[in-house]
Amino acid sequence: MKDLQEILAIARTVGWGAAKILHSYYHQTAADLNLGIEYKQNEPVTIADIAVSQYILEQLQSALGQEDFIYISEETYQSQLNIDLSSTSKWVWIIDPLDGTRDFIEKTGDYAVHIALVKENRTILAVVAIPEAKKLYYATKDGGTFVETHNDSxxxxxxxxxxxxxxxxxxxxxSRSHRNQRLDYLLQNLPCRHQKAVGSVGCKIATILxxxxxxxxxxxGKSAPKDWDIAAPELILTEAGGKFxxxxxxxxxxxxxxxxxxxxLLASNGHYHEKLCEEAKKILAQLET
Structure with missing residues (x-):
């Protein structure tokens, strides 16, 4: 198997390629995009989700093969339910080809590509590409976080x-859309008074970076973020000195x-992280009494 830096180079190239495809779909007319929107479990899926998922899987599998890796993408997960995905003998790619689909459709610009490599339940390599910012964040475990543009890293x-x-x-x-009563109560009662609305977990973490x-x-609440929402953003935050x-x-x-x-879950720049966690726990306990 290739070493981690070789694998990272491949993942970065694939991340840029995926960002280019999404960017091209995003700047088509809304009418063209709307023709390809379906809903699965009340979540939108566009033709861009499917196209980029296929691209990432094909590129990674072509470069790395399937002998050493399992590949899990948001758009193919349902077809993999009969596979033992929890095997720790494998390295597992966890992929979100389009994180922030609602924001993609609504043209806020807050959408991202997540590519994470997981070993023994922890992310060891991550790529988060943000097409509209023309930036790609990447990290390896104990290797730090970097931000890459087309000019430098x-x-x-x-x-x-x-x-x-x-x-x-x-x-x-x-979030603009993923809210519930408990979260709203917590946000209203935390001492932090300033909020910034951003779509996509990857874009949120980039905002902290x-x-x-x-x-x-x-x-x-009734639902929760999925592995592919969190696995890549977590590593780029923690390797930069933040906490999640x-x-x-x-x-x-x-x-x-x-x-x-x-x-x-709480992600932060690391400053006041434990204090914020304690404050949040107290506030939620008050709600539930």
Whole structure:
């Protein structure tokens, strides 16, 4: 099997290729795109989702083969349910060809490509491409996070330029569409008073990396984010010095046999992370009493 840096180079190339395809679909007329929208479990799926999923799988499998890897894409997962996807003897690619499909359709620009390589339930390689920003973030475990444009690649390291910043001044990046009563109650009662609406988990985490926001919270309700929503964004955040955990501090795991990331999750630039988790737990406990 190729070494991790060779695999990363392949994944970065595939990420840029996928971003180019999505960009071309995005800038077609809305009428053309709407012809290809279907709904699965109340979530939209476009012709762009399908085309990019096929592209990523074909490119990775052509370069890396199927002997050493399992490939899980959001758009092919249902057809793989009879496969033992939780085998820890395999390296598993977890792919979201279009994270933020609603934002893609609504033309907010907040959509991304997620490509993650998971070993023993943890991400060891990640690519998050954001077509409209013309940026690609990538990371390897213990190798740091980098942001790449078509011209260069530079390391990303979160720094706290406002060490005396108050909790009240922190900015929470929030979803436009994935909301529920518990989350709204939590957001209303946290001391953080500023919110920034961004679609796609990948775009939210990029907003934290770009130091335009400080934290992101996910509370599962009737549904939960899936492995492909979180696996790649988590690594690019944590390798840059941020944190992404459950409220109780436990780490996130993938390819466990359940694709749902249930529970209460908090991603942050690392500043006040534990304090924010404790505050959030107290507020939710008040709601449930």
């Amino acid at each position: 530079v390391p990303v390291q979160l720094s706290f330029t406002h060490k005396n910043q108050r909790l009240e001044d922190l900015i929470i990046v929030v 770009e130091q335009q926001a400080d934290l992101y919270i996910s509370l599962s 955990t459950h409220f109780d501090g436990t780490i996130l795991e993938y390819n466990t046999g359940d694709i749902n990331q249930w529970g209460s």
